[in-house]
Amino acid sequence: MNKVRSWSPTLVSMAGSKGRVVACRACSTPICATEAVWKEHAVLQEMPLRQAGGSAFGSAGEDVVLRRFFCASCGASLDSEVALRGEPFLFDRLSE
Numbered sequence: 001m002n003k004v005r006s007w008s009p010t011l012v013s014m015a016g017s018k019g020r021v022v023a024c025r026a027c028s029t030p031i032c033a034t035e036a037v038w039k040e041h042a043v044l045q046e047m048p049l050r051q052a053g054g055s056a057f058g059s060a061g062e063d064v065v066l067r068r069f070f071c072a073s074c075g076a077s078l079d080s081e082v083a084l085r086g087e088p089f090l091f092d093r094l095s096e
Contacts, residue, residue: 008092010078011038029073039089042078043070049082 004014012025013034021030022038032041045068049057052066063085069078081090 007034008079010076024071024074024076024078026076027071027074029071031071037089037091039069039079043072043075044068045070046085 004012007013007022010025011031012023012028013020014023014028014030015021016030016033018033020034022032022034022036023030031038046065048062049060049064049066050062053060057064064082065085066080066082067089068080070076071078079092083090
């Protein structure tokens with residue numbers, strides 16, 4: 001039985017050929033194994049927050065970035081986060 005479970009509002013976990021995988025909720029394309037950090041396997045767009053957020057964030061330093069993660073297959077926006085440049089990705093998900 002291929003039970004699909006909610007992983008986040010934009011991701012699901014489902015059975016893959018080699019175990020459970022994280023997949024895009026919009027198109028069901030597998031992204032990586034559930035044990036992996038899915039953000040390392042998604043399309044990443046990173047830009048300075050002051051550029052992305054407009055004048056409200058004009059005082060943010062160049063090291064503060066907006067990261068956006070997308071599905072490589074359908075282009076769906078999967079998540080976003082604000083972080084310092086070079087910091088590891090935030091690890092957030094619903095537990096199975």
